[in-house]
Amino acid sequence: MQDLLDRDRLASHDRSGDLGALHVADIAVHLDALSPAEAALAVSRLPLERAAAVLDHPSLADPTGLLAALEPSAAAAILDAMAADRLADLFRDMEEPPRKRLTALLTPEARAIVAALLVHPVHSAGALMTTEFVSVPASWSVGETLRHIREVESERETIYAIYVLDPVSHRLQRSVSLRRLISGDPEAPVGSVARFERPVTVLPQVDREEVARLISKYDLLAIPVVDEKNHMLGIVTVDDVIDAMTEETTEDVHKFGGMEALDEPYTRIGFLDMLQKRAGWLAVLFLSEMLTASAMQHFEDELEKAVVLTLFIPLIMSSGGNSGSQATSLIIRALALGELQLKDWWRVALREAPTGLALGSFLGVIGIARIALWQQTGIYDYGPHWPLVALTVGLALVAIVTFGSLAGSMLPFALKRLGFDPASASAPFVATLVDVSGLVIYFSVATLVLSGTLL
Amino acid sequence: MQDLLDRDRLASHDRSGDLGALHVADIAVHLDALSPAEAALAVSRLPLERAAAVLDHPSLADPTGLLAALEPSAAAAILDAMAADRLADLFRDMEEPPRKRLTALLTPEARAIVAALLVHPVHSAGALMTTEFVSVPASWSVGETLRHIREVESERETIYAIYVLDPVSHRLQRSVSLRRLISGDPEAPVGSVARFERPVTVLPQVDREEVARLISKYDLLAIPVVDEKNHMLGIVTVDDVIDAMTEETTEDVHKFGGMEALDEPYTRIGFLDMLQKRAGWLAVLFLSEMLTASAMQHFEDELEKAVVLTLFIPLIMSSGGNSGSQATSLIIRALALGELQLKDWWRVALREAPTGLALGSFLGVIGIARIALWQQTGIYDYGPHWPLVALTVGLALVAIVTFGSLAGSMLPFALKRLGFDPASASAPFVATLVDVSGLVIYFSVATLVLSGTLL
Incomplete structure (x- = not known):
């Protein structure tokens, strides 16, 4: 319904015409669609208080460009009417040519307040706060x-x-x-x-x-x-906090997806910027995952003797990664909400170990049943030692899912302990960690169970 | 600092004693640590207005248990003083034995208001709203x-x-x-x-x-x-919205981790409840991932002829999963923020295809370089046809990362279109989707490149 209303309202205005009846947030959205010159014209027709409110609004994509396109006297008046916290945010993000020019337009008091606010690190209470209380x-x-x-x-x-x-x-x-x-x-x-x-x-x-x-x-x-x-x-x-919460959630979701936070909407970020944010982590994960190739090379004798083992590699590895990803998402969120503290790591470990054992046994039973079923119904022949192959798969699943749950739950604690954001413990990160160790576990179990028969 | 203050304050109170100087939220936390009888005693000593505010507070773990432990007259007075929206929330979550008894304590007006609020579905504006404006x-x-x-x-x-x-x-x-x-x-x-x-x-x-x-x-x-x-x-x-936002983020993070949302804090949920929330998706993913075993069985001839190909299976599959997970997290968030609509799917596809190609080529070059380096320095011998093996790995990476980016970005749209929460497109879900198709892509590329030599 809201959307309909907005479109109705927008439709009744020409492109640089009377914006008076719109909400400040909608004016900001509207201005984003105009050229800087058109937007400047539209803003200069607004009452000063509303113009400042528009520039104050986080929806406006490029407040600096808009201010630069205004007459210096109009820009100075708007800057003077803006909230101190937003003014500081604006100058924090500003690049050099306009920054100097716009700083010159500030009153000496405003310049002092902005300078004081800019001292605080990004994303701190000091950077979010306003002095207008x-x-x-x-x-x-x-x-x-x-x-x-x-x-x-x-x-x-x-x-x-x-x-x-x-x-x-x-x-x-x-x-x-x-x-x-x-x-x-x-x-x-x-x-x-x-x-x-x-x-x-x-x-x-x-x-x-x-x-x-x-x-x-x-x-x-x-x-x-x-x-x-x-x-x-x-x-x-509270409204600054809501904006901050939304940004923080976006950052966490991006990080959990295995990349750097974009810091800009998907629809606005440049192609190369986005590649950069994604390629870094992808390369790190790729290089780490290369250890799986090394692990497989290490077990090449076993691989050649028992090709049947390779059939289950993706299945077993992904189960470890999935259980690890579950545990990580649980712990990241509990840490963010303050339900868990660093010192609770051993309590979590004591809980995840039996959880992993139970989940691993559950998957192990399904896995063994699958192999037995395929063998007995003749869909596929896993060879004369198929019960031992099934046992290998079942035991490896128990071990790897347990390891995945433990590793996935401990990783956010480890990152937090080292001073990183626990949300950097992404699903791909956990999966990579578990993949490499999962292969070693799988082949070790295979050596134990199959030695003397297949191996 | 806040934490210190709180601990100081808590330390100065005995377990059921004077809670008057505490914030309502802290009283709630404090009561959670007491037995129902002790908590009821402490609440009955609070002024009515504050007692109602404590019962109103979302931090309180078990308001129903607390009300049930109070004298009926005291419970009735507190219920009468509570906010209508919270009262409705309380009765919404209540199970049968206490529900009937506590409903009887409501005034007829309150009963009517609660009944009207309970009509609205969970998580809707109607369920969140209060009639006290x-x-x-x-x-x-x-x-x-x-x-x-x-x-x-x-x-x-x-x-x-x-x-x-x-x-x-x-x-x-x-x-x-x-x-x-x-x-x-x-x-x-x-x-x-x-x-x-x-x-x-x-x-x-x-x-x-x-x-x-x-x-x-x-x-x-x-x-x-x-x-x-x-x-x-x-x-x-706004305070109800903040609580709702926090809950929504927790749900999304849990879902994105590949499980059902817990709906309760990690530290409070029972062992079996948690197993249930995790086992369901884990089993679904496991059953889907079994298709990888079927795919590998289909390519068993190739596997036996060229064991060298198996060495790179985990590496290639995980790269597809990782790029898919990145794309999914980007699109889930952009859909949640309203930056993207359903109708934008083709715009996203047009953007993710070149992104995937670029990222895949990047990883492909690293992969080829790794094989060449190992071969030339004698760390490992990939056989006489190693340049073709390297080419297979490189081309497969380009194809799989492109496919991963596309599949990962389209999955949230598809889920939304089908009426599901786009956040259900978890990292493990995408990885599983890409794993199965990734194997098929890998072996198809291998057949093309290596036919006549290794295959």
Whole structure:
């Protein structure tokens, strides 16, 4: 339904005409389809506040190009009206020629705020935060606070959470929600309607994933970012966190698929950029998987003596990879949600070992049944020693699925321990790990079971 | 830092003692560690409003058990104070013995609201929504609206978005934010401070993923759920959407790992439940992968004549699986974000074909170089026809990586077209698909290149 509405609305506007009745997000989408000059013309016709909101919006593909196409005075006015956090994001991603020109258009205050925000690493609370929040000293009354909010409302990113500071040390004491404030007694001190609990805060270097987890856990509309002494530096608002969560999920899915995160929509990224993001991991996996060729070369005698063994190589290897991929996806997610910590690795190992044994036995029984069935019904002849071949396949499946579950579940812990993102433990990564060791397991089992008969 | 604070706070409380100073989310975590009787005692000591907030909180593992352990009168009071959406969620997940008993404790109004909410399918906007929103007729003034908000504040899930209805038809006209309301002229009509644009709405049957996408795109704190005639049924708030997004991501990661979504935390789910969620897909993949054994049996003559070919089977098959897994993860995510639609499938195919060719050629060159290097340095002897073996491997890699990229990118479209979740196109699923066809491709290329020499 939403889509229909949007198309109706879009259809009623000419390409650079009146965008006033559209949502900011839809204006951004609309501008993306125009040439820079057309887009600049359309933006310059918008009221300043809405123009700034459009430039503030993460859907807009190329805000820098749009600003560069505007008259310098118009660009300066819009930059001045933009939220500090988004302004910093904009300059963070900007390349050199326009960067210098646009920096010159900022007011000295804005330049200082942007410089301060740019200090924080990408994806940290400090980089996500805005400095446009409302704080009042604890000595104020509810009525004074409300009057202050009405005055500053238009310049603040959110006014639904108000932060109460110690009047002397300026340290954060409590937070008040606007809903409690408007139903409070105007004469009472602002602290009297504050939340009961100490505010949940984060340090600026905290990762956005952790910020999202806290906002979600405590159902916050914004979370204060504080320094070590509990002085407020800014706030991260829930809408920035949602955008960050979406980006983070995209990154994790890309990584889990066995590639670098694209960082740009599939439909927008250039052909060569995409090749680069995919070729790197593909080559690393390919080079590692070459060890399977080495392993097979090592067992060439066995291979020549018992060609029947080769028939089951793909089947057995893929089962190890599949069980490993299951375990990895479970652990990556449990680590991301904070359900598991690094120190829980042995608990997981103790759980995955019996799980792998059970799953491996299940597949082993199916595998043995398959060979027996084909043999007995005459579909294929696995030779006079077929019961031993079936036993080899069954035992190898138990061992490899158990190994796969263990290796797949331990890999994210190992990566996290080494300081990497556990989500880099992709399904192809686990499969490659298990493939090489799976071959060795398979041929070792075969040597044990078949020595004296086939081998 | 947050963690430290929490542990400090928890340490200062005895096991069933005063929880008053904790955040609701932390109380929930704390109660989970207690026996039902201890937890019930602790909850009965909380003020009613906070007790209801704890039961409302998604972190609480077993709200039903806790309610069942309370005195019936205490349970009734808490149920009465809970948010309607959460109450419906609670009864949705409840099993029979406690369900009947607890339903009897509801007020007739609450029973009717819960029954109405339970009509909507799981994961739809209707199931996520709460009926506790603020709406006013367009004939009211800003001042009247604010007075009304103050009166109903404590019973509404959010009061930051207020919905303005047509005084006669009661259809939704506009939405007003509380921030604009408190800075508006009290005498002016409420519509004068409303958002400029028509409110973004959803129908109750819309999936939660789409709800999340709209809330995120339009930076909303809540989205109204309306019927076909634009009458408001409820709202979905941003905190419910964040919880839904997190759940949805977990489900997608589990599915992409090649299993059913657990639907419960890894640390809480029972051993047999987990086996069940994993064994199903593992068995399906195993049975499909058995086709590789059949394919190999079909090529047994080639295998016996040229054992050297078997050395590269795992390497070649895994490369197809890896490139397929990359393509699948890209397309699943682009479909989830709405960057791609079903109708874009041919555009994707036109892009993945050259991408696969380029990536396959890259790996093919590495593969040929590896064989030449091993042969020339004497590490391994691939026989007199080694240049042809190398050519076979190189060409097979080009064909299989191209096929993998195409198959991996088309699978999510095919699943979506058939009405399944595109995220079911797991990495193991794609790998299995590509493994079977990869073997056929490999042996076909081998027959072409090596016929007359090795074959």
